[in-house]
Amino acid sequence: MELVVLSSDSKTENGCDRMILAGDRVAVQGVSVLGHPDFASVSVPAGETLNAVSVRTFLEAARELERRLQA
Numbered sequence: 001m002e003l004v005v006l007s008s009d010s011k012t013e014n015g016c017d018r019m020i021l022a023g024d025r026v027a028v029q030g031v032s033v034l035g036h037p038d039f040a041s042v043s044v045p046a047g048e049t050l051n052a053v054s055v056r057t058f059l060e061a062a063r064e065l066e067r068r069l070q071a
Helices: 055-070
Strands: 003-008 018-022 025-029
Touching: 003 055, 018 055
Parallel strands: none
Antiparallel strands: 003 018, 018 025
């Protein structure tokens, strides 16, 4: 499966706050927010994580994905 970086806050290969297109799913690399008091009411199934990315990264990724879908 090809992984396509839609947006990244880093210029390195292992930077943080990345959104990656993986087939028909979007993978998010960011800061783990599990256990954060503001997210205490969010239940996450086993094997899944809750990550946060910057709003700028999210919007940039959404625009890039929209561009790719329209091509």
